[in-house]
Amino acid sequence: MLYIDGQWQAAASGATFAVTDPATGKVLDHVADGGAADARRAIEAAAAAFDGWAGLTAYQRSEKLYAAYHLMLERREDLAKLMTSEQGKPLRAARIEVGYAADFLLWFAEEAKRVYGQTIPSNRAEQRFMVLHQPVGVCAAITPWNYPVSMLTRKIGPALAAGCTIVLKPAEQTPLCAIEVFKILDEVGLPPGVVNLVPTSDPVPVGAELLSAPEVRKLTFTGSTEVGKLLMAQAATTMKRVSMELGGHAPFIVYDDADPKRAATGAAMVKVLNTGQACICPNRLYVQRGIADAFIAALADRIGKMQAGSGFTEGVQIGPLVDQPSLEKVDRQVRDAVAKGATVVTGGQRLTDGPLADGYFFAPTVLTGVTDEMVIYREETFGPVAPVIVFDTEDEVLAMANDTEYGLASYVYTNDLGRAYRSIEKLKFGIVGVNDINPTGAAAPFGGVKSSGLGREGGQDGITEYLDTKLVGLSF
Ligand code: NAD
Numbered sequence: 001m002l003y004i005d006g007q008w009q010a011a012a013s014g015a016t017f018a019v020t021d022p023a024t025g026k027v028l029d030h031v032a033d034g035g036a037a038d039a040r041r042a043i044e045a046a047a048a049a050f051d052g053w054a055g056l057t058a059y060q061r062s063e064k065l066y067a068a069y070h071l072m073l074e075r076r077e078d079l080a081k082l083m084t085s086e087q088g089k090p091l092r093a094a095r096i097e098v099g100y101a102a103d104f105l106l107w108f109a110e111e112a113k114r115v116y117g118q119t120i121p122s123n124r125a126e127q128r129f130m131v132l133h134q135p136v137g138v139c140a141a142i143t144p145w146n147y148p149v150s151m152l153t154r155k156i157g158p159a160l161a162a163g164c165t166i167v168l169k170p171a172e173q174t175p176l177c178a179i180e181v182f183k184i185l186d187e188v189g190l191p192p193g194v195v196n197l198v199p200t201s202d203p204v205p206v207g208a209e210l211l212s213a214p215e216v217r218k219l220t221f222t223g224s225t226e227v228g229k230l231l232m233a234q235a236a237t238t239m240k241r242v243s244m245e246l247g248g249h250a251p252f253i254v255y256d257d258a259d260p261k262r263a264a265t266g267a268a269m270v271k272v273l274n275t276g277q278a279c280i281c282p283n284r285l286y287v288q289r290g291i292a293d294a295f296i297a298a299l300a301d302r303i304g305k306m307q308a309g310s311g312f313t314e315g316v317q318i319g320p321l322v323d324q325p326s327l328e329k330v331d332r333q334v335r336d337a338v339a340k341g342a343t344v345v346t347g348g349q350r351l352t353d354g355p356l357a358d359g360y361f362f363a364p365t366v367l368t369g370v371t372d373e374m375v376i377y378r379e380e381t382f383g384p385v386a387p388v389i390v391f392d393t394e395d396e397v398l399a400m401a402n403d404t405e406y407g408l409a410s411y412v413y414t415n416d417l418g419r420a421y422r423s424i425e426k427l428k429f430g431i432v433g434v435n436d437i438n439p440t441g442a443a444a445p446f447g448g449v450k451s452s453g454l455g456r457e458g459g460q461d462g463i464t465e466y467l468d469t470k471l472v473g474l475s476f
Contacts, residue, residue, distance in 0.1 A: 002032050002199065003182045005045035006192025012037040017201035019176055022088040022320040023310045023359040031175045034198035039167065039209035042196035046138040046165040047215040049193030054135045054163035058112045061160060065109035067188040072102040072153075072181075079149060079180055084311035086176050087148050088319040088359075089274050091311050101150035101181075103442035104458065108157035111463045115162065122473075130472040135163035136241055137217035139466065140210035142203070142231065144223045145322055146277045146382075148174035151245075152181050154446075154457045155220045156195065162466035164218070167196045169206050171223075173322055175199035207231065214238050218466065221245065224380075225406070225451045243455030243465045245279070245447060247380045248408030251401035252282035253423065255394070256290035258413040258435075263287075264298035266413065267386065270437035272306060272364060275319045276384040277326070279452075280409035280431070280440070283381055284370070285388045286397050292390045296345065296368060303364045303386060304346035308356065318384055320359040327360040330383030333376040334365060337387065340374050342367045347385070378404070394419060402428045408448035411437065430456075 001008040015033035020026060053061070072079070080094035089097070120129035141155040152168065159166045170178035182197045200206045210216055211234035219235045221228055222245040235242050252270070254263040271282055287295045308318035321327045327350065334348055347365030362383050370377060370387040377387065391397040401410060410429040414420050420434050430448040433439040440446055445459035455465050 001179060002034050002038055002042075003179075003186065003195070003197040004038065004042045005196070006186070006190075008186075011035060012041075017172070019086060019173070021085050022322050025358045028085055029176060031179070031199050033202075034169075034200040034206055036205040036209040039169075039198050039206045040213075042167040042198050043138065043210065043213045043215055045193035046167050046196055049191055050135075050138055050165045052191055053160075053165055053194045056163070058115065058161075061163065062109045062112040064188050064190055065105050065112065065157060065160060068184050069102050069105035069109060071184045071187060072098065072105060075180070075184065076102075079177070082180060083148060083177050084319075086174050087145060088322060089311055090316050090319055093274065094311065097147055097150050100442070101153040104150065104153040104157040107442035107458070108161040108463060111158070111460070112161035115463065115467065124475075126475050128474045130474060132470045132472065133464070133467040134470055136466055136468050137164060138215050139164045139166045139218040139220055140213075140216045141166055141168040142207065142210075142219070142221045142223065143168065143170050143178070145171035145173035146274055146279075148177035149181055151222050152178060154462075155222075156181075156185070158457075158463045159220070159466050160190075160194070162463050164466050165194050167198060167210060167216070169198050169200060169203065169210065172199070172201050172203065208234065211235050211240070212237065216240060218242070220465070228453065241465070243457070244453035245455075245457060246408075246451060246453040247406060248279045248281075248448065248452050249283040249378070249380055249404045249406040250280060250409040250411065250429075251404075251427075252285045252411040253397055253401060253413065254285070254287040254291070254295055255412070255414040255416065255419055256288035257415050257419070258291070260287075260291040260294035261298045263413040264295050264302060266411075266435075266437040267299055268302040268306075270411070271303070271386045272317055272384050275321060277322065277382045281381075282411060283387070284377065284401070285386055286391050286400065287388060288397070289390050289392055296366070296388055299386060299388070300345040300366045303366050303384075306364045306384075308351050308361050308363065310355070310359075318361070318364050320361050321383055322360070324360060326382060327362060330362050330381060330385060333379065333381055333383075334367070334385060337367055337370060337374040337376050340371065342369045342374060342387070372400075372403070380406070394422065398423060398426045402426070405451040406448070407450035408452035409433065409439065
């Protein structure tokens with residue numbers, strides 16, 4: 001169903017599309033297939049609701065976000081099970097994601113009350129300057145399938161807290177999770193039109209309608225760099241504000257003073273996060289020569305023992321990839337690397353035995369001897385493959401780590417404070433984890449530089465992305 005102006009409804013065309021389980025290929029449900037006309041109605045509803053919503057007190061808006069936070073936690077188990085069916089991640093990871101998603105509602109329920117202004121002295125005695133922050137207006141949100149609940153609340157939370165209204169287009173692979181999030185927003189009694197949902201099987205016409213609409217004042221997007229660039233160009237025609245959370249190609253640097261086993265444990269865990277389908281997954285693992293053998297052995301041991309299967313099976317750490325093209329991309333990258341001289345230490349192929357036959361499974365893999373001629377060295381993998389590169393010096397590894405168009409997450413393992421500090425300062429990335437594989441949280445400003453995007457989500461910065469600055473000159 002679409003959710004427009006406070007009503008659950010069919011698409012204007014009457015069309016629907018199928019949603020499948022990536023572990024089995026089975027159809028889970030059919031969803032209303034929104035088109036440009038539906039997007040237009042949603043934009044009009046959001047525009048009509050804007051003044052009323054922005055005119056409430058921050059305390060009133062905050063109440064709704066608190067209510068949504070509590071309801072999301074009450075529904076945690078149902079939402080997690082739906083996510084495992086629709087997106088494929090292991091149930092334990094799905095439960096964690098719902099908690100993370102709810103955290104954004106809580107954080108922004110609190111931040112709503114902290115949109116402060118400023119008074120500034122003037123060089124004219126009879127003048128004062130004042131600065132206010134006001135909601136930007138109607139926001140269009142376009143979200144990915146890999147975190148199908150938290151990527152929604154990371155946008156809806158700050159937009160609503162700031163006083164914006166929103167039209168959201170979820171990924172075509174995961175509309176069912178989006179519908180459940182919007183049921184929560186409906187039940188907490190948001191005024192009609194404040195939040196609107198337009199699922200679609202074809203993002204192009206809905207995207208074009210959202211991006212060409214003069215009423216839409218901001219685009220907030222999470223997805224691939226390729227699509228992000230396309231949308232940014234479209235947004236330019238009506239000079240919309242944009243926030244872009246795009247792809248990554250994270251380096252994971254292990255210096256020779258680090259404990260190789262501890263570093264391998266961290267690398268393995270963050271590599272298989274969401275079966276390798278997270279924007280912060282390491283895509284190049286650099287290990288210093290002195291501990292390379294110990295690190296590779298520990299990494300291969302951990303990764304090689306990981307169990308693949310349905311996210312509902314206890315103990316499974318590797319779920320299916322989201323679809324056939326994703327599986328083919330991972331397979332192609334591994335074959336390219338091997339053809340150019342990489343060694344497969346563990347894994348390296350599709351998994352098709354028994355119950356895995358109908359899903360999109362790839363074996364958790366460690367490659368060594370990876371070089372910058374290989375496609376995997378440059379292109380985001382989005383799968384459970386760990387490419388390892390051995391290095392000699394600090395300067396060399398920092399230059400290699402920065403040699404990418406991306407700049408989202410990066411990781412450093414060391415016990416040397418000087419090395420840690422130099423690496424933090426020199427890495428051209430929005431995020432650096434030092435002996436830390438989870439540098440994320442609702443309170444933290446998440447985002448990238450270069451082709452990884454613009455703007456930050458979460459933290460204090462998260463709400464400013466939804467606010468305009470107004471300068472007042474006051475003479476008396
Ligand atoms: P994608 O770019 O293919 O799709 C993302 C969204 O864009 C989907 O909703 C899709 O329907 C929509 N879309 C695609 N073409 C469009 C068009 N022409 N007009 C309007 N909308 C369009 O990305 P994906 O495969 O869903 O997600 C994976 C990517 O997202 C990876 O690159 C990953 O790194 C990135 N990602 C980034 C972050 C971050 O915070 N930086 C978080 C999660 C995922």
